[in-house]
Amino acid sequence: MSETNVILGVIGSDCHAVGNKIIDTVLTGEGFRVTNLGVMVSQDEFIDAAIEVGAGAILVSSIYGHGEIDCAGFRGRCIERGLEDIVLYVGGNLVIGKRDFSEVETLFKDMGYDRVFPPTVDIKSVAQSLRQDIAARQ
Amino acid sequence: MIYATIDIGSTWTKGASFRLVGDRVRLERRAARPTTVANLSDAFFGVLSEIVAGDPLDQLRGGELRLRYSSSAKGGLAVAAIGLVPDVTLEIGKLAAQSAGARLSQVFSYRLTASDVAQLEKRQPDIVLLAGGTDGGNSDYVLANAAALAASRLDCDFVYAGNREVADEVAALLAGKRLKVVPNLLPDFNEPNPDPARDAIRSIFLDAIVKGKGLDVIMDATGSEPVPTPFAVLEYTRTIRELVPGWSEFLLLDMGGATTDVYSAHLDTPSSGVIRRGLPEPTVKRTVEGDLGMRVSAQAVCELGDTTLAATLEAHNVSKADLAAYAARVTAHPDSIPTGTEERRLDTLLAGLCVGHAVARHVGRMTSVYTPEGEVLVQTGRDLSKLPKVVGSGGWLAKAEGFSPGAWFDGHLIDQRGRSVLAPRNFAYYRDADYLFPLLANLARDIPAAAARAGIDFLVAQETRSEHATA
Ligand code: B12
Numbered sequence: 001m002s003e004t005n006v007i008l009g010v011i012g013s014d015c016h017a018v019g020n021k022i023i024d025t026v027l028t029g030e031g032f033r034v035t036n037l038g039v040m041v042s043q044d045e046f047i048d049a050a051i052e053v054g055a056g057a058i059l060v061s062s063i064y065g066h067g068e069i070d071c072a073g074f075r076g077r078c079i080e081r082g083l084e085d086i087v088l089y090v091g092g093n094l095v096i097g098k099r100d101f102s103e104v105e106t107l108f109k110d111m112g113y114d115r116v117f118p119p120t121v122d123i124k125s126v127a128q129s130l131r132q133d134i135a136a137r138q
Numbered sequence: 139m140i141y142a143t144i145d146i147g148s149t150w151t152k153g154a155s156f157r158l159v160g161d162r163v164r165l166e167r168r169a170a171r172p173t174t175v176a177n178l179s180d181a182f183f184g185v186l187s188e189i190v191a192g193d194p195l196d197q198l199r200g201g202e203l204r205l206r207y208s209s210s211a212k213g214g215l216a217v218a219a220i221g222l223v224p225d226v227t228l229e230i231g232k233l234a235a236q237s238a239g240a241r242l243s244q245v246f247s248y249r250l251t252a253s254d255v256a257q258l259e260k261r262q263p264d265i266v267l268l269a270g271g272t273d274g275g276n277s278d279y280v281l282a283n284a285a286a287l288a289a290s291r292l293d294c295d296f297v298y299a300g301n302r303e304v305a306d307e308v309a310a311l312l313a314g315k316r317l318k319v320v321p322n323l324l325p326d327f328n329e330p331n332p333d334p335a336r337d338a339i340r341s342i343f344l345d346a347i348v349k350g351k352g353l354d355v356i357m358d359a360t361g362s363e364p365v366p367t368p369f370a371v372l373e374y375t376r377t378i379r380e381l382v383p384g385w386s387e388f389l390l391l392d393m394g395g396a397t398t399d400v401y402s403a404h405l406d407t408p409s410s411g412v413i414r415r416g417l418p419e420p421t422v423k424r425t426v427e428g429d430l431g432m433r434v435s436a437q438a439v440c441e442l443g444d445t446t447l448a449a450t451l452e453a454h455n456v457s458k459a460d461l462a463a464y465a466a467r468v469t470a471h472p473d474s475i476p477t478g479t480e481e482r483r484l485d486t487l488l489a490g491l492c493v494g495h496a497v498a499r500h501v502g503r504m505t506s507v508y509t510p511e512g513e514v515l516v517q518t519g520r521d522l523s524k525l526p527k528v529v530g531s532g533g534w535l536a537k538a539e540g541f542s543p544g545a546w547f548d549g550h551l552i553d554q555r556g557r558s559v560l561a562p563r564n565f566a567y568y569r570d571a572d573y574l575f576p577l578l579a580n581l582a583r584d585i586p587a588a589a590a591r592a593g594i595d596f597l598v599a600q601e602t603r604s605e606h607a608t609a
Contacts, residue, residue: 002274013507013514015413033274035327040413040507040516048223053327054276054301082248 002033003134005055007046009037010092012070016063019092023059023123030127043074047081056134057087060113067094068107075112087133089126091117140166140197142190143580144207145367146178146353149395149473153185154577156592163581163588165596168572179352179359182207195359205360206580209353210367215343216243218263222270222279223247227300229417230323231269234299234332237420238339239366240265241397241428249279250286259291265342266294267335268308271301273325280304284311295342299323299335318342330417340369365583367576368392368424372401374579376422378590379403385594388527389500389562391493391543392575393535395433395472398496399426406520412504416518423520425500430492432485432534433472436465439491446498446549447491454487461487486541489534494546503557517560525562529597531570542601543567568597 010020017039024036035053046058078086090113094104101118108116144153152170156163169188174180186194197203217235221228224247235242243263246254270280280300288311296317298308305319320334343366378385390401401424429438440462464484468474476485502519547561574596582589
């Protein structure tokens with residue numbers, strides 16, 4: 001497992017491409033080796049890439065409002081396929097409608113994600129916690 | 139200048155000589171003799187003396203004659219490919235082996251188990267290709283697999299094309315074996331690099347076919363090296379694509395007794411509304427199917443466990459037992475030629491099944507995904523559905539005047555997972571009636587433009603197919 005190799009992509013049938021490119025640019029600038037899978041990425045595609053690359057973390061985006069369905073069961077699938085220690089982040093417009101973010105955070109943390117981010121998050125601060133979280137797992 | 143070209147096949151050694159007239163080649167002479175397996179040079183020099191007037195060796199030395207030759211000895215070397223994730227490094231490993239002209243005998247992913255190693259020892263491949271991990275990526279699996287291979291009784295060539303960070307450790311582990319270390323076939327996740335592994339396999343292939351059997355005699359006498367036939371044909375496909383106007387997109391079928399090879403030249407361009415998944419596709423690609431062939435592999439064709447076989451048998455009103463009995467007969471007598479209507483019908487059925495399945499495996503898939511915005515198409519592999527031209531080559535297809543491959547491609551419109559099969563649908567079909575492609579492929583190494591042009595000029599146009607006209 002490498003401290004700087006991370007996988008990035010937009011999960012499910014989601015085509016929103018802009019945020020994905022921004023996260024890639026910022027994290028690359030922060031010294032990460034980003035393997036960007038782009039939009040419409042399945043859970044297995046994230047995991048395949050993470051295994052080959054020896055990634056320390058997977059960053060999942062969900063923008064179109066179906067995050068609750070697309071993101072469920074991801075942690076279990078990672079464990080099943082040999083990635084028990086991988087850091088999992090999720091962010092974007094995770095749910096539809098006006099729901100309190102703390103409620104959304106709990107929902108996704110229960111699914112096994114280590115950190116959950118709202119669309120307004122500053123990606124540079126994400127880079128910092130990412131470095132710490134990966135180091136803590138080694 | 140006279141150009142002589144010879145292809146040493148497993149049953150026939152064929153040759154032809156050509157003369158360059160302006161920027162075109164003219165066929166001078168042709169010859170074929172049964173391959174002399176014990177000493178390949180016997181048939182080789184026999185054919186050479188028939189296609190060249192006078193003393194060929196003297197003319198070679200004098201520079202008036204150019205000679206190129208290829209060999210498909212053993213139907214290509216057997217390669218066992220070991221990757222990490224099936225859809226990732228294993229897939230690129232398969233591509234590297236097939237484009238080198240090899241035959242895939244076994245594939246493994248993740249960690250080799252004791253019984254995997256036992257299977258390898260039993261099959262004794264000629265080459266084991268070991269890959270896994272991007273550069274700086276995962277190293278646990280390749281190290282574990284290298285250790286397992288080191289402890290095995292395997293006595294073959296090994297090629298390591300995995301994570302370069304542990305290349306030295308892998309080399310140390312496999313110190314007791316014949317090992318070639320080459321650059322990673324997936325240095326970076328989105329940038330496959332199959333060529334170094336492919337070149338290593340090809341050069342091992344050459345060393346192996348040259349040893350004994352008389353090829354060394356040929357090399358000494360002629361001063362030139364052979365190339366593996368499928369490799370030459372793949373490069374020829376590329377040359378045609380690049381140099382013959384109107385032929386940048388086509389598919390070539392080469393069906394033999396043991397395997398069915400499919401080559402395609404196609405540049406996959408992104409189209410709107412279609413999202414591509416999986417590894418990027420090479421512009422020129424070869425796949426080889428070891429379980430699809432007209433003689434040695436005929437029985438395997440009857441064992442294809444899918445719905446297409448059942449549907450085909452029903453549509454042609456043939457029982458599985460009848461086809462299996464015929465397959466058993468031709469496998470036992472590989473040089474048999476069908477006699478009578480019934481045998482010809484069964485022979486054509488075998489050919490159609492081979493061609494249909496081989497193309498279905500070669501091409502990509504399209505599936506639709508419903509999103510909140512509507513339908514989105516997701517494509518994996520190459521989309522050959524709009525390919526305008528198909529060429530049939532190899533002994534059987536070369537002679538099959540009335541054969542129409544399109545109908546057999548259409549046996550595979552939708553696969554078992556409900557995805558559309560992206561095989562050519564409306565295309566012009568051409569026959570390599572004199573089976574010159576392997577010979578011209580050799581010629582293309584010296585005079586690419588003329589050889590590519592000649593291959594197309596010698597083709598015999600068959601029917602042009604339009605989907606709706608036949609429906
Ligand atoms: C442009 C756009 C589109 C374009 C997308 C073009 C493209 N290929 O990119 C099109 C027209 C195709 C489109 C379609 C749809 N869209 Co739209 N779209 C937008 C819009 C206007 C802008 C999106 C954008 O680019 N934002 C800019 C980027 C920089 O921000 P971002 O994507 O949010 O990403 C940042 C953060 O979220 C965060 N982030 C994201 N992921 C992660 C992950 C981690 C780990 C971290 C730390 C951070 C993080 O960092 C990113 C960079 O700063 C938004 C509204 C808006 N203003 O946001 C709606 C919006 C996203 N779309 C929406 C919807 C509903 C749809 C459709 C379902 C509409 C429909 N009914 O057809 C479809 C879905 C199509 C599909 N299959 O994906 C809704 C989503 C509702 C929800 N989730 O609650 C939005 C919010 C509009 C709205 N207010 O209703 N859309």
